[in-house]
Structures are given as structure tokens and as C-alpha cells.
Amino acid sequence: MLRKHRYLRWVFTLLFVVASSSFAGGWEQVTTLPTWRFAGPAAAVGGKIYLFGGFDHKKHIGGRGAALSTVDVYDTQTNTWHAAAEMPTPRIAPRTAVFSNQIYVFGGYDYKGRWGVKRYHKTVEVYDTQTDTWVKKPDMPTLRIPFATAVVDGKIYLIGGTRIEVNKNGVFARKAITGLVEVYDPLTDRWEKRADMPTARSVSDAVVVDSKIYVLGGLVRFGGDLAGRFVTRIEEYNPKTDQWHQLPDMPMFKFGFLTVAVGNEIYTLGGINNEIKDTDAVDVYNPTGKKWHQIEPLTIPKLIMAAVANGKIYTLGGIIGDFKFSPIVEAFDTGFRAVTAKGKLLTYWGELKAENQK
Template identity: 35%
Template sequence: MLLADKQTYVYDPKSDTWTKKADMPNIRSSSSTAVVDGKIYIFGGFDARTRTSFPTYVYDPKTAPSMPKPIGSGTSAAVIGKKIYVIGGLDYTGDIYKNAKNNYCYDTETETWTKKQNIPVSSLKFATAVVDGKIYAIGGRNDAGSPPTQSHLINGTIYMYDPRTDTWTLKKDMQNLKLEGTSATVLNGKIYIIGGNVSDGQGTTSTQVYNPSDNSIKDFKPLKNARTNASTVTIGNNLYVIGGAKDRNRASPLKSVEMYTLDESTPETPTTPESTPDQSSGDRALLVITMTNGLEKEFDLSMDEVNDFISWYDQKDAGSGSSKYAIDKHDNNKGPFSSRKDYVIFNNILTFEVNEYSSK
């Protein structure tokens, strides 16, 4: 039996405690969620009895326009700026299940939906992550038959969606381990692919790291417990994996939370932004940051340092990464200090400019 619920809990990692919050208006299962401006948006799903078209709910609370058509289980949602992209899932027509390649964009400012280019492969129970303003759709399965439990074909692919061109590109085929029900989170420009289940439906402890900058994937430290359909989030340098189940059918649900801290002494290299025709006219630059209070901060940096700052800013603007960034003050290091760094807070930045020059 598929179980559904409408409860809401918030987890505080500082105190390691859970707090009960307001229930959703409807019981839902297999919905997808996204966060914009501190508000949680809930899309699609079903109540385990009927495949009705639910409104889009916002945990603020207020309601938003429903999706253009009913979409059931298995969607995934990704945020770029003020827009939410709801991708994949299953379409329902009466008792008929149909694989979906949906890609709908919800603008939280205008409260409108727009149809976008379909994902190339029918997919549900996959993960999405955003790096440098692009969406990466990872794993998932293609259900065949009606009902879909008759056959499962795990995709095992990584597709990239570019909203600027409204196009999809196949980036990687995960030949070694194809996964559905996996989850993903971003840290330092890399995507951590955590848990999921393989073709036999059993959860896995496997974790992998995908680097969009060079299209590479490698194994990472495994989980303590095999999990599928878990939730994953990054806070600072900590990766949190919450709940899930030991198998696809959720016969053995998990209540535990696992945390992994990335070693700050060996930081990973941030993704370098895409080059443009007018980029890299010199090897150094003056980075001028204007704060929301009108204060200007000026830093004389190498272009590598500037690109690292821009990469951090783009990731945070897309909804992931640390809220602060440390900039080395270099020649401004005055006094008996081994080093001096200026920490800028993302929410306090109004604008910034880059004035390149050559030191040669």
C-alpha cells in the first residue's frame, strides 16, 4: 500500500531537533518541492486513493496556480533565480499511467506557468541539481505498462538543461551504477549523488560526485545505511541525508539523519564560469563590490580569484552554497597577521563590477 501524509516538520541542525509545523491542506505522496525566497513550493503528487489535480501550495502559507495538467508521482523540481522548473513524473488519465517528459516553468513573481522543452527521456524518481544556472537531471526510471509496476527500466543518465537556450544535452551515462530514487545536492560547484536503488529495488549506500566542469564522475564516501527516496541538503560544508527507505516499495522507512562534513583543509575546486568573447583580457582585475548600504569594497585579485568569486555568486543566486565568501586581502595585509580575509555576505551585495588589467 502507498502511504501519504500531510504533516510538516522542520529540522534544526544546530540543536539536532525536529519541530512540528502546520499541516498541508491535503494529504500528498510523491510530490516535488522547491524553495524560493524562504517559501516552500509543493507540486503534484497524489493522495494514494485518487489521482486528482492538486493546487500548487506554498508554505507561507498561500496557494498558487495549479500546474497546467495533473502530474502524479516522480517529478523533480529545480530553482534558478525566481523560477521553478518541474520536470518528469507520471501522467494519469483515469487509471491509465503514462510516462511523462514534462518540463514546466513556474515564475514565482508573475505566478504563471510556461511550457518548456521536454526532457529527452521519460523519467520519474530522479534527482535534479543546479550548477552555474543549468539544471542537471540524474538517474531515474522509465516505467512501462499500466500500471507501471509491470516493468522498470532505470535510465542511469545525466542530462543538462540550459534555460537560456531551452535545450537538453546528454552529459554522462552512469554505466557503473544506474540509480532511481537517488537524491542530489551541490557543494563547491560539484554535485553529490547520494543513495537510491538499483534494478532489484533495494536501496544502496553508494554516493558519487559529478563535476560539471570536466564532465567526470567518481565514487565518494558511502552512506552508513542503504537509502532510497531520501532528501539531501547542503548547509555550509555539511551534507545532510534525511529519511528515505531501505527499498523502492518503502516497506522499511528510515527516520535517521546522516551528516558528512567536507574537510575544509582540502577544499574542492569551484566550477569555472563559461568563457565569453570579452572575458580574460588580462590576468588581474579590480573587483568592486557595492553593498546594499552603499558601501563599496575594492579588491585587487588574480582572474582565478575573481572567477572563483563569480562562481560562488552564481551558485548562491541559484539557491545553493555558502551564504558568505572569503576574499584574501593580499597586499592590504597590514599588521602582525599571518593573513587577512574580508567576508562578504551574499544578501548584502547590491552589485559588483570586474575591471581587468594585465600585470605584464
């Protein structure tokens, strides 16, 4: 019996290694965006990637386009697109978080009137991927952009960003970078405050690995030379203890990158390097070993949107120098496979800017 157990374990281990290595590969173009959507976030649920809001770069080169309410859905299994129910509040640069089969869309802005005055939103709306319907939720307690989001143990964390003060018409008055952390409980519809992030920053990403939140890089000041406004700092937050811990800085300088987590590794995609040029680098960080390595670079240096589904990283369009837009969607198979306790079957697994609970 013991010999049989050892044999089966050896066979399973061999199959796992072969499957993982055979699935891993380089970047592959899979499709193009149906809408040249920019500043619209992506979220993945059940093998489908949802793109929300933003503006149409094809119609409004250089920005200041009308905020979109449309939602494009990409099915990674069939390689097809379809439209979902439109977002009730059109907005640019909102943030998303996934809880169960629902996608929460937070904040953002739009332009009002003939002169395109920017208006900021505290709006929170949730999209149900199973019923294709929207429901309004309690507003964000604090008006801010562009903050980071993460989901741990069924709660949604909003982290950092730039606090915005507006006049009675909702028009910008003043701003300040913040380390504020607020948490929303979808089950009770209530907001609570948590310990501030030690480094106040904006334009950063947060990802979840082993139920801890990691925030990498970000904007810390508005003035001075462009490179001097950003940091390479990494901070780890433990929701159970409500405590932050500083980790070694990123060894490379870049900002404006997109961050996703797959398994126990954090992928930083693209961005702008210390020469103030778009970079194609994909740097990967393992929080457990506190080590970095690189994988195959992006095919084109660009500022991108990205999501993870079925163990693959998808880059969804992006800006290429001089504000030119690329509608190309590419996929990179990380080769990661999780073993389920039930039946010990090889399955795909992925994560977007947060813990995707299915």
C-alpha cells in the same frame, strides 16, 4: 590601524560564533499541510516553499489518487499558507529544480480512465514565483522516473532514474534503470547529453556542494529481497570536466531517504533501514572531510518531503508505517550562516536538491 583591524576581526568572529550557536536547535513543529499532499515535490525560493502536484492522501489512502494541479505555498517568515497558480499539467511524482526565481517541474505521471491506467509524462513546465504564472518548455528528451535533479552554473541536470517505454497511448510497456545524464540550459531552451553516471540507479537524490553534484544511494535492481535492491554508493560529478568520481559508500544502510544540502554538508533524512523499518535518523556527510555525523533525529520515523529555506530544514508531512499520513511540518535550524562580502552581514543560506541561485 592594524590593532583596530585585529580588534574588529575578533569582534566579528565572536558575533558569528555566538549567532551560529544561538540559532542552532532541535526539531520544532511549525504548522500543518493545508493539503495532505503525497508524491508532490517541494522547492524553495526567497524564503517560501512551494509544493507541487502529487495526490491527496486524505481522499485516496493507499494511492492511485487523481493527480493534483494545485500548488501550496508556505511563507517561512510569516508562518502562513496561500495557493499559487495551478500547474497546467496535473501530475504525481514530478521532479523540480530552481533557477533564479523560477521553478522547473519535470516529468511525473497520472492515472487515466475508469481503471486508473498510469500515464507517464515528458512534460516540462516552469513557474515564475514573481509573476505567479506558468510557461511550457521543451519536453524531456527521455521518458523516465524517478530521476534526480541538480542545478550548477545555471544549468539543470537530470540524473539516473528508470527509463520508461510506452505504447502509442502513453501506457507503460517496459522499464530499465539508467545512469543517463541530460542537461537543460534555461537560457537557450536546449538539451544536451553528459557522461553517464557510473552506477545506474533510480529513486536517488542529488545535491550540490561547491559546484559539484553528489548522488547518494538508490535503487539498482527490481528483483530480489527489498534491501538487496538498493545501494549505499556515493558518486561525485564535476560539471566542468564532465567526469564522475566514486567516493566511500555510506556507512549506514538505508533507502527512501530525502537529501538536502546546507553549506558544505549533506543531510540524509529518514528513510527505511536494514531492518526494513522506517528510521528517524538524520545522517550528515561532509564531502570535504569525507566524514559522517548525526544530528537530532526526526521526531517520528517517516518517509518525507523536505526543503531548505533561511538555513532551516523543513520536513513537509510524510508517511508513517502502514501508509498512514502525517500532515505535520517541522523545522530544524542548522545554525549555518553565510557572511556576505558586501557589508559582511550575517545572512541565512540554504539549498534544495540543487543550487538555489537568487
